[in-house]
Amino acid sequence: MTQARAGLRETCRAEVEEILARYPERRSALLPLLHLVQREEGYISEAAMREVAEIVGCRPVDVFDVVTFYTVYHRQPVGKYLLEVCRTLSCALLGGRKLTRHLEERLGIQAGETTADGLFTLREVECIGACSNAPAMLINNRIYENLTPEKLDAILEQLRAEASERVAPPEGERQGLP
Numbered sequence: 176m177t178q179a180r181a182g183l184r185e186t187c188r189a190e191v192e193e194i195l196a197r198y199p200e201r202r203s204a205l206l207p208l209l210h211l212v213q214r215e216e217g218y219i220s221e222a223a224m225r226e227v228a229e230i231v232g233c234r235p236v237d238v239f240d241v242v243t244f245y246t247v248y249h250r251q252p253v254g255k256y257l258l259e260v261c262r263t264l265s266c267a268l269l270g271g272r273k274l275t276r277h278l279e280e281r282l283g284i285q286a287g288e289t290t291a292d293g294l295f296t297l298r299e300v301e302c303i304g305a306c307s308n309a310p311a312m313l314i315n316n317r318i319y320e321n322l323t324p325e326k327l328d329a330i331l332e333q334l335r336a337e338a339s340e341r342v343a344p345p346e347g348e349r350q351g352l353p
């Protein structure tokens with residue numbers, strides 16, 4: 176059974192009010208409210224879009240247009256690590272597509288999908304402003320430049336290690352340790 180979504184006005188009432196107070200027009204608060212939803216819920220569901228529309232006083236379709244225009248907003252849950260490979264010209268000419276294919280192969284998913292363990296979501300995006308050091312990608316909004324398949328392998332290994340460290344119990348609480 177899916178859990179009912181608690182409204183933003185319920186979970187973050189003070190923050191919503193604080194954001195609205197920053198703008199003379201409620202509609203101007205649209206983008207920061209969407210950021211707040213994404214921070215709290217990980218993505219922006221249709222229910223959240225309807226709620227934000229109500230808060231700022233516009234139509235849900237207007238919120239939908241904004242959410243679908245900006246790639247920074249997620250309409251589906253994403254993995255712990257969001258891998259966004261640039262597919263625009265400079266990167267494409269210097270092997271960007273090869274990087275995407277390499278990641279698809281290593282992760283066993285296609286661009287646009289999330290691994291079954293929920294660790295990685297892979298996407299292709301337009302220019303991320305690192306053209307002079309192409310090919311480049313973002314991982315959770317941090318830029319990685321001058322990439323090669325070998326560098327990607329090292330990065331994936333590092334991210335997997337980091338993820339397993341975070342879920343491992345603290346030293347001394349592990350099974351069999353005194």
Ligand code: FES
Pocket residue numbers: 261262263264265266267301302303304305306307309310311
């Ligand atoms: S073209 Fe890839 S960062 Fe600009």
